Amino acid sequence: MKAPNSAELAPLRTLIAGACRVLAGRGLADGILGHISLRVDERRLLVRCRGPRERGLGYTLADDIRLVDLDGEPGAPGELDGYSPPNELPLHTEVLRRRPDVASVVHAHPPEVVAADLAGIEIRPIVGAFDIPGSRLAAGGVPVYRRGVLVRDRRLAAEMVDSMGARPVVLLRGHGITSAAATVEQAVLQAISVDALATLSLRVVTAGGRLADLPAEDMAELPDLGANFNTGVAWRHELARLAGVVDDRHPVGPSH
Template sequence: MSTLVAERQLVADACRVLAARGLADGFLGHVSLRVDDERLLVRCRGPQERGLRWTTPEDVHLVTLDGEPGDDGELGEWAPPNELPLHAEVLRTRPEVSAVVHAHPPAVVTADLAGLAVRPVVGAFDMPGTKLAAGGVPVYPRGVLVRDRRLAAEMVAAMGNRPVVLLRGHGLTSAGASVPEAVLHALSVDRLARLELAVVSAGGTLVDLPAEDMAELPDLGAGFNHATAWRHELANLP
């Protein structure tokens, strides 16, 4: 536990942000961060499991892509999540990805089961989310526990090169070049799903943002879209 201190804190903070935002209300879900070609840090199940809201760096452990201890004695009483293959397969096949998020946002699951795709229905309200949705948010249509490489490969194939894939009747998987990016992608998809459900519940019709409006949306850069947004999320933590 004396190594990768800042990285463990980052993964722990990400878990707490997901819980605070309602994407992981219980004890299901996890976040990982690539360390090298063979190992990752991941939120593990501890002997006194309390859920993502109370994740500490002590819950974040170094393991191989196959789930073995990353260092001698690293795991102790902790165990990698059953769906570690979900993280490992994304990292194996997507070299540009450094972090993977898996969460169970109720609004995302509900919207998908209701037949609502994640669409660019807003504009400046959430510019990164709108652009993400415009590129497409695919769906892995199986409501299974992704606990082996076969199922993980199916999910990755459905995901393609997109940053987020929905898992029908299950949740979502989000990937990014950093932990904040992966978490913020998941938050945007959840925000859009909530908005779509609200519009439909109010009797409205979902309409994509016109192309001319999409073309007017600026890219405010990672310093604003990621760094400032991430500081905001951390500041909101209880």
């Protein structure tokens, strides 16, 4: 993999910063918690770091996205001046070390996902066309790392990755989730889908209902709408939703 130059990294920093704001806007990471990373070559990654004017995930700027190596050292001169990588950087780097299929890692603290897991509710394919990618993800299983620890070193990160296996998302008991994918957009959208399923599951159980998986024959009827729709259109929606605009001229809201 060719090492990118600084000009090539600029749009990637902007992408990750926007993704951090999407996570916060969706309520998946409150306050100063949560981070997103993206592999840029064999030894380096861009990751959301904390700087001297830290304001939290929802206010992430491109300047907060810094280049580090797999050991947390600066990936280029000056990259960590005034900034520090997240304490849980090993959560990202261990996934990247062991999963060549993964380029981006998202770590978030969605309350509904944590609550559902603590209540003994698994993430299951309880819906169909409501969220086709989420249903397919859940049908493959969402494993749980059963320790509510800060994943601050490679030993703990290895335990988490062992629990995760080859799956795209793992729940961290009493903590949050880790979502891994080939792109930043896909990793964030996976986290949103898992959060939506957890929220629906809690509502069903609270209403006295019983959770049931979508029948196999219905699952077989769900079409693959393709990456352009599942990721491309969905991601543009998330950015527009965050910005609160339909286009450059018309704000979202009731017409007057």
